[in-house]
Amino acid sequence: MKIPPFILFLMISFGLIVIASMLAPVLFPIDLSDTELMARFKPPRFIDSGSEYLFGTDSLGRDVGIRLLYATRTSIFIAFAGMVLATIFGLIMGVLSGLNGGLTDLVLTFVTDSQLSVPTTFIGIICATIMGSDAITSIIVIGVTGWPGFARLVRSQVIQLKEANFVESSRSLGATKTRIFFEHILTNISSPLIVYATMNLSSFILLESSLSYIGLGIQPPGTSLGVMVSDGRNYLLQSWWMAIVPSVLIVLLILQISMIGDWLRDKLDPKLKNKS
Amino acid sequence: MIAMETILDVQDLQTYYRTGKQVVPAVDGVSFRLAKGEVLGIVGESGSGKSTVVRSIIRLLDKNTTRIENGRVLFRGKDLLKLSGRELRGIRGKSISMVFQNPLSSLNPVYTIGNQIQEAILTHESMSRAKARDRALHLLEQVEIPSPELRLDDYPHQLSGGMQQRVLIAMALACQPEIILADEPTTALDVTIQSQILELLSRIRDERNMSIILITHNMGVIAEMCDRMLVMYGGVVMEEGKCTDVFASPLHPYTLGLLASIPSLEEEKEELYAIPGQVPHFNAPVSSCRFCSRCDQVFTRCREEEPPFIQIGDGRFVRCWLYAQENETNNG
Numbered sequence: 042m043k044i045p046p047f048i049l050f051l052m053i054s055f056g057l058i059v060i061a062s063m064l065a066p067v068l069f070p071i072d073l074s075d076t077e078l079m080a081r082f083k084p085p086r087f088i089d090s091g092s093e094y095l096f097g098t099d100s101l102g103r104d105v106g107i108r109l110l111y112a113t114r115t116s117i118f119i120a121f122a123g124m125v126l127a128t129i130f131g132l133i134m135g136v137l138s139g140l141n142g143g144l145t146d147l148v149l150t151f152v153t154d155s156q157l158s159v160p161t162t163f164i165g166i167i168c169a170t171i172m173g174s175d176a177i178t179s180i181i182v183i184g185v186t187g188w189p190g191f192a193r194l195v196r197s198q199v200i201q202l203k204e205a206n207f208v209e210s211s212r213s214l215g216a217t218k219t220r221i222f223f224e225h226i227l228t229n230i231s232s233p234l235i236v237y238a239t240m241n242l243s244s245f246i247l248l249e250s251s252l253s254y255i256g257l258g259i260q261p262p263g264t265s266l267g268v269m270v271s272d273g274r275n276y277l278l279q280s281w282w283m284a285i286v287p288s289v290l291i292v293l294l295i296l297q298i299s300m301i302g303d304w305l306r307d308k309l310d311p312k313l314k315n316k317s
Numbered sequence: 318m319i320a321m322e323t324i325l326d327v328q329d330l331q332t333y334y335r336t337g338k339q340v341v342p343a344v345d346g347v348s349f350r351l352a353k354g355e356v357l358g359i360v361g362e363s364g365s366g367k368s369t370v371v372r373s374i375i376r377l378l379d380k381n382t383t384r385i386e387n388g389r390v391l392f393r394g395k396d397l398l399k400l401s402g403r404e405l406r407g408i409r410g411k412s413i414s415m416v417f418q419n420p421l422s423s424l425n426p427v428y429t430i431g432n433q434i435q436e437a438i439l440t441h442e443s444m445s446r447a448k449a450r451d452r453a454l455h456l457l458e459q460v461e462i463p464s465p466e467l468r469l470d471d472y473p474h475q476l477s478g479g480m481q482q483r484v485l486i487a488m489a490l491a492c493q494p495e496i497i498l499a500d501e502p503t504t505a506l507d508v509t510i511q512s513q514i515l516e517l518l519s520r521i522r523d524e525r526n527m528s529i530i531l532i533t534h535n536m537g538v539i540a541e542m543c544d545r546m547l548v549m550y551g552g553v554v555m556e557e558g559k560c561t562d563v564f565a566s567p568l569h570p571y572t573l574g575l576l577a578s579i580p581s582l583e584e585e586k587e588e589l590y591a592i593p594g595q596v597p598h599f600n601a602p603v604s605s606c607r608f609c610s611r612c613d614q615v616f617t618r619c620r621e622e623e624p625p626f627i628q629i630g631d632g633r634f635v636r637c638w639l640y641a642q643e644n645e646t647n648n649g
Contacts (some may be wrong), residue, residue, distance in 0.1 A: 142381070206422040213377055213417075214410030214437045214488060224436070228427050 048304045055297040058290075059117060065110035073111060074262035077102035082280045097282045099272060105286055108264055112287060113294075115265040119176055119258075120245035123183025127245075128238050130184060131191020132230075138192070139199025140222070150196070153189045161186045161248065162255065169257040179258045183245050194237050195230060202226045232309040239302035243295040250291055266291050321352035324528050325374070325496060330388035332366075332373045342599055343369040343383070345552040351496065354526040356519075358543035358560065360533055360575065364596040366552040367532045371498045373398075374530075375409050392496075411441040414489035418501040420481035424473035430484045431469030437491040456487040460517060479510035486517065496528045503538065515542050536579050540564060545632070548572050551599055551607035554626065558633040568635040570612045606638065614639060 044052070061068070078101065085097035085105070096106035138149035165182045172178045202208060208225050216224075246266075252258035253267025261268065266287045273284025332344040344366045351357050359367045372378050374390050374397060390397040397408065409415075417423040424433060434453035435446065444452075450469070457465035460483040473481060482502060489497055499518065503511040519542060522529055531542055539546050539560060546563055548556040548571060556569040567573050574592040594611040606612070606619040616638070624638045 206417060206419055207425040209377065210415070210417055210423040210485070210488075211425075211436075212409070213375060213415040214491075215406040215408070215440050216410075216436075217406060220440075224428075225425055229425070 045304070048301060051297045051301055055294070055301065058113060058294065058297075062110045062113035062117060065107070065114050069107045069110065071104075071107060073108070073264060075103070082276070084280075085282050085286070088282075096286050097280070099280070099283050100276060105269075105283060108269060109287060109290060112264045112266045112269050113290065115176065115259055115263065116246055116249050116253075116267070117294075119179045119249045119265070120183065120242055122180045123187060123245050123249070124238055124242050126180060126184030127187030127241070128191055128234065131188035132195050132234065134188065134192040135195025136199055136222075136226075139196040140203065140226075142200075146196075149192070153192050156185075156189045162251075162257075165252050165255075165257045174257050174260050176259060176263075179249055179252055182252060182257075183248055186248070187241060187245060190241065191234070191237065194233060198230045198233060199226060202229050205229075236302060236306040236309055239305055240299060243298040243302070246291065246294055246298070321355065323350045324353045324392070325351040326389075326391040327351075327370070327374065328389045328391070330370065330373055330390065331386040332369050332378070332383060333386050334383055336382060340600065342552045342603065344373060345599075345603065347388075347547075347549075347552075347554055349547055349554070349557065351528050351530060353495075353528055354522065355545065356522060356529045356531060356543045358531050358533065358539040358546040359549055360536060360539050360546060361549035362534060362596055365549040367549050368500055369552075370549070371415070371500055371530055371532055374498065375413055375415065376405060377409075377415070407441070410437060410489075410494070411492045412494050413496045413498065414492075414494045415498040415500065416482075416485050416489050416502045418504050420478055420485050420505065421473060423485055424481060426473055429470050429472055430476070434484070434488050434491060437488040441492045452491070453487075456490060457484070459490065459521070460484070460487045462487075477510075478506050479513060482506060482510075482514055483517065486514075486521075490521065493525065494527070496530070499529060499531045501532050501534070504533070504535075511538070512541070518542065536575060548575070551596060551603075553607060553636060554634070555608065555637070556635045557626075558630075562630075562633055568629065568633075568640060569608075569637050570614050570639075571608050574611075574613075606636075 077098075080094075080098050080102035081100060083094050083098040083102075084092055086092045086095050088097075094104055094106065096104070096109060099105055099108070134149055134153065138146045138153075161182075164186055168178050168182045168185070172181070203226065205225070208221055211221055211225055249258060249265060250267030250270065253265045254271045256271070259265040259268050269287035270284050270291070273280070273282075273287070276283050327350070328348050330344055330347045331342065334341040334343050347366075347370055349357070359370065361367045369378070369383075373385055376385070376398065378385070385398055388398065392408070392412070397405065400408065424430065428436075431450060431453050434456055435449040438444070438449045438452055454465050454469060457468060462468050462480060462483050468476070468480070473484070476484065486502075497518075502518070503514050506514060515538060518529060518531075521527065529542075531538070533539060543560050545558065546560050547554045548563070548569065550571050556563065556567070556572045563572065564576070567576055571592070574590075577590045578592065580589055592611055597610055599607065603623055605621065606615075606624050609615050609619040612619065618638045622638075624636050624641060626634050626636050627640050628634050629640060
């Protein structure tokens with residue numbers, strides 16, 4: 042498989058961000074609740090070349106750069122775990138509804154559509170009220186709001202595939218239903234599912250940030266990208282880097298993932314594959 | 318050709334489609350026998366029920382819309398219509414296999430063809446992967462695919478249509494079935510490839526003394542391949558006989574019409590002959606000749622009563638009131 046240089050660049054830069062954030066506790070072992078009031082609002086090095094902080098410090102004198110790594114780590118972890126949850130749940134619902142048809146399909150489709158009509162923040166508030174605001178809640182909120190898309194995709198694929206000629210051909214050769222499901226249906230769903238999951242990972246990062254921003258996600262002293270943007274909101278005029286640096290990172294992450302996902306979609310689309 | 322062993326006996330098969338409140342008799346009382354080593358052709362327009370007959374034999378039908386209402390399909394003394402799902406899967410692919418019309422879409426795009434042939438083998442026989450691969454290679458040789466050891470690791474879309482159909486035939490042959498049901502196996506292929514595939518099927522039939530039911534709407538294919546033929550229309554058999562007899566002296570006005578629609582190389586005609594009208598929709602029960610609305614020899618009785626299946630000679634039947642005068646007693 043040939044990867045265009047630009048996509049390769051995106052993959053490497055995304056990989057570096059992920060690796061750096063995962064290694065944050067090893068590279069910069071700090072206590073997130075430590076503050077240094079003498080070093081408040083120190084500007085980043087790209088403004089004041091004499092500064093000892095690459096991305097400046099925040100209102101409590103904490104290093105924005107180091108906190109950024111910890112925040113990215115949390116955000117990516119939550120988005121990824123939420124994506125896995127949404128994928129698994131959506132896959133199960135989509136398969137059940139697509140394979141069985143009839144009443145099951147009707148009920149599950151109704152549930153899916155009802156789910157889509159409930160605002161995400163509302164779900165977030167309810168979940169936070171019931172379970173408290175922490176990482177687990179954020180993952181669940183992402184899973185709960187994310188699955189309908191997956192379920193719809195899987196359902197339409199299953200309905201198409203179960204009528205496919207190769208499924209019939211396999212039936213005519215004596216294959217069992219289980220075998221047909223795992224060998225012919227699931228394998229053919231997997232590539233659109235991977236593409237859809239990748240494309241959605243970026244929106245899940247955004248969702249996690251929004252939840253934390255409105256205070257429903259990660260709570261201090263823990264941090265995530267949304268928490269950092271939220272913290273910086275009050276100092277936007279004097280210490281703008283506090284909010285802008287994490288915001289730029291959010292934009293970068295989403296752009297990288299979306300563009301990689303776009304490329305993956307073109308690459309894995311069986312219709313395009315036949316032409317090459 | 319005398320006193321051949323009957324391998325498949327279809328008796329009064331009725332398969333109905335249900336769409337909403339409508340009941341469509343797709344197959345409405347079809348009976349025939351298939352002898353060992355025989356090639357039986359079923360010919361008819363789209364919608365005549367020929368595919369449904371063949372699918373009913375191994376019950377490859379959509380359960381939600383299609384039901385086999387009546388009939389028996391005897392294979393080695395067992396009624397296939399009464400088998401459990403498990404027993405039926407033991408027949409499918411092992412004793413009776415099917416070859417489909419669209420070779421590319423009948424192969425799973427995500428597996429190599431070698432993989433798919435191996436699966437067909439391993440469904441019914443337990444052996445090691447390596448052995449199954451050997452058998453798959455051998456099968457590809459038998460269906461005359463050039464350099465089979467290279468093709469084994471190809472994906473379906475990398476092969477041409479003719480090669481894909483050969484792969485499907487290899488899959489159907491994987492467990493040495495006694496009967497092959499070929500549902501328009503050459504319709505999606507161009508003419509030269511068509512005749513190659515037919516030759517291949519004939520050769521395999523001769524080598525293994527297999528029986529084939531060949532569905533087609535092409536009279537030329539029937540003439541080339543088959544021993545006996547059924548002409549189907551509107552879910553019933555209109556005419557049955559040895560191909561030589563039917564081509565030499567077609568009886569039913571529908572068969573005459575089909576034969577007249579074949580373009581001829583000798584005669585120069587401005588326009589191709591076509592039977593007027595389309596296959597009408599029937600609702601059960603039918604109380605007239607099904608062909609009466611399009612027949613050029615229609616008379617009053619045709620519209621009032623469905624004609625019986627009248628025996629004309631040895632293994633020669635026709636469903637038409639034109640032949641009823643002499644032979645009123647038969648009933649089909």
